Amino acid sequence: MHPIDWIIIGAYLAWIIWTGVEHTRGSKEIEGYFLGNRSNPWWAVGLSVMATQLSAITMVGTTGQGYADGLRFVQFYFGLPLAMVILSVTAVPFFHRAKVYTAYEYLERRFDIKTRTLTSALFLVSRGLSCGTIISAPAVILSIIMGWNLTLTVLLIGIPTAIYTMLGGVQAVTWTDVKQMYIIVFGLVAVAIALVVGLPADVSLGDALTVAGATGRMQAFDFRFTLNETYTFWSGLIGGLFLMLSYFGCDQSQVQRYLTAKSEQEATSSLYMSAYWKIPLQVLVLMIGVLVFVFYLFNQPPMLFNPVHEAKVKASPQAGAYAAAEQRFDTAFAARREAATILARVEEPVARAAAESTFLAADADLKAVRKEATALVQEVTGDKAYRDVNYVFPTFVTTHLPIGLIGIILAAIMAAAMSSIASELNALATTTVIDFYRRLVRPEAPDAHYLHVSRIATGFWGIFACVVALFATNLGSLIEVVNRFGSFFYGSILGVFMLAMLTRRASGTGAFVGLIGGMSLVATVAFTRPEISFLWHNVIGAVGVVVVGLLVSVVVPARQAEPAS
Template sequence: MSIIDWSILLITLLFTIIYGTVKSLRNQSINDYVMGDRQTDWFTIGMSVMATQASAITFLSTPGQAYHDGMGFIQFYFGLPLAVIVICVFFVPVYHKLKVYTAYEYLEKRFDKKTRTLASLGFLIQRSIGTGVTIYAPAIILHATLGWNFSLLVLCIGVAITVYTFFGGTKALNITQKQQAFVMFLGLVVIFFYIVFNLSDETDFNNALALANVEGKLNLLDFSFSFTERYTLWNGILGGFFMMLAYFGTDQSQVGRYLSGKSLGHIQKGLVINGLFKIPVQFFILLTGVMIFIFFHYEKAPLHFNPVNTQKVLNSPLQNEYQYMQMQLSYLQDEKKEIATIYSGQLNQGFNNPMLEMKLKMLHNEEKHIREEAKKIIKTVDHQAETNDKDFVFIYYVINYLPIGLVGLLLAIVFSAALSSASAGVYALAYTSSLDLYKSYVPNKSKKHYLKMTRLSVLIWGGLSILAASIINYFENLIQLVNIIGSIFYGSILGVFLIGFFVKYCQAFSVFYAGLFAQIAVIVLFCLNVISYLWLVIFGTLLTMLIALVLEFLRRRIK
């Protein structure tokens, strides 16, 4: 990296951290620290909520998802607008009226302390793992691609998160996340247009879309009804609705972002902004990956995008076999470039050539086959290697093809995203453990005492997140781990909340044991691996509500 790139990266990060911390040094009470004195405006809420969700994994992995599998991943978010409407109409007014500090505080008011504790523990388990992965994912990708020291990357991200969260609280998070969101989206727009304007002299944006469509990258909708397929229209609308309802309505890392709003109207406007813009933003990120896919029609893409895996194979006895496959791919890419150039030229003349389209599809399938065979070689060399290289596609393009300055901007995006999402996670963990657990069982202390305990919890969870990110590399499939872990716990928690809001018939005893039994059942179902993780949320939610109704009926009959 050049001095300019380093300067852009460091200035961006230092400014957001120092500015947010300084603006929030006057926190004197638990209300200031946790709620930001409930003075956050709607625009800041909207940007903060969006920045919390947009982790570094989003910007590193999503373009690679589109590069390999196309735009179908967008279906995951189709349930979000409806979920936002439900939250604004039913969830937010209750939270705002009761002036709760956390979502789980409502459960004690509606049911009892043990129900609040059950939901809090479920959140702490899944969010602590998710926060560790949020730090680990960008660190390991940058380590593999740039050769930076992995432990130092984890430490820098973790310490930065802990410092400005410790001193600033909610106000610092909201202020810095608004700035981080601006950096992320501005940088993404700049990089997208750079890719489009530098595709090739032989094509333009319209022809690039036509090429992508021929090879199946623009297929947005999958109407198949399958419990095992992850990204279909029905998974997105149904499973996505329940997932987003749980995430934005019950996950304290998100709920904490909007509970600090200055009024009910400001909170609802902020959430609506997120509901309106999240799908277009995600579409834009996926389209960036599609443009990179077209870019590599005219430039040589590597056989495997993860440089660590490639180096292991090249230092192994299977080196010659792997290099032969690289040569095969190179010949295929030369042929693809020639066909794509001719096809693009004919499109400019207003002519679609079905024979060329068929040839492009055939070459695309051959390329996929070669890459799959390369993954088998990698697995032979190292059976524990993660052969899914989607997460390295975007960073490979950035490092090798972006000019000086834009590389630093992209890395600023990655670190800003890591800081915004991980800091929200650490902070939510801190005040959930200090208020939902500690304060519940150690009541009648002063506000200053609980403020000290919350700040101490920030340090503890910040340290645990650094530790988790440092050791989590012993596990595989990390990029999907956050959503999968969330899907395991979200269902039972959401079911408890929905009973609280809509089923006055059920009381504490039935709800507590329904949530507990449903959680066990979801874990068993997940271990059997018979349905997509999005359906786990629906299953857990409905099962919790059903068991609660049955238990309440039996309890009343016995009574």
């Protein structure tokens, strides 16, 4: 990589770190450290909410998803706008009026300490796993660029971020997030422009997208109702609704964002920002993945996008088989490029149908060779789950973008990752200290003591996330991995809050047993019915908790009428 790109990366990261340190004033007490003294404007909170989601996983994993599968993934977010409307009239006023530090504090007031503790513990496990996945995304990039060991790159990203988070508080996180959003959007638009410019002179953008459409990558809607498909209109609308309600309404990493707002109204406005802009932004990211696919229709792609695994195969006894596969790959690519060029130019319907059939056959041949190469990697490395979808976008960035733009994109990815990781670690530390240490270990202590413990908790969760990151890169598409982790827990956590807010009949024992029942039901479905899409785990968990909780509450009712708000 050119020295100019390194200078850009260094300057940008220094600027972001300086921004974080600059906003640590007012973080000497726990209210300032955890909630920014509840003083942030709605637009800053809204951008922080979006930046926490728009991590390096979005830029690496979602673009890879778009490359491999097209626009279908956008259906995942169809429940988001409705979720934001519901939360704006329920969770936001609820938590603001309760004056809590964490969402789980209320569960003790409504139910009991055991329900609060179990729910908090589930959040810590789920968010710790997700945080590790967020670290793995930029680690993938550095492992490609530097040729470094993945363990080293994970530690280089995770440990400094944990240290940075220890020094700052939620104010530092919020205001660095604001700057991240501007840079990330600029980087995404710049990459999209570079991809369009990189098309052959005689192939227009419309023609190129027509070719992509022949493979199904431009299909954004699938109206089939099936539990076995993850990305359909109904799974996104129903399963996605439950996931988004839990993520934005019950996950401390998001609740903490809008608890920092100046008022209830400004917190509500911050959520509407995500409702309006999240789906268009996801379409942009997925479209970049589609454009990368189109780019590689006319420009030679590598047979495998991960050079580390490729080098291992070439150094193994399977080197001869891999070399033979490379020759077939080059031949298959030439045939596909010719077929794609013809399909992009032909207009007459009958001729277009024939050209499309020829192109799809050539694309299938190329996929077959890549599948063979993937099998060789799995055999040599022993990694049966190997996929290189997470390496597609970083490979394009480092091999085809001009000097300077490479540095901007990589800086944006790394800084976005650090910002998202900081947000997650801050939420994990808040829950650890408020829901466990202050509640169960040392209820009375000065703020300075709690801040010291918060920094220790941040360091612990940073190390935990680094360990998870070492395994996450081999689990498939990173954007899917993080949502699989979340969906295993989110529905059940949402179910507890539904019992708390929507009915007076639920007792503490009912909520506690319901939570265990919901998690048990999700685990049973996940391990015995793997064909059921993980998005439906959110619905199963929430409904399971409510049903079991209400049934147990009939047998063991609340000792007295417990207010629902």
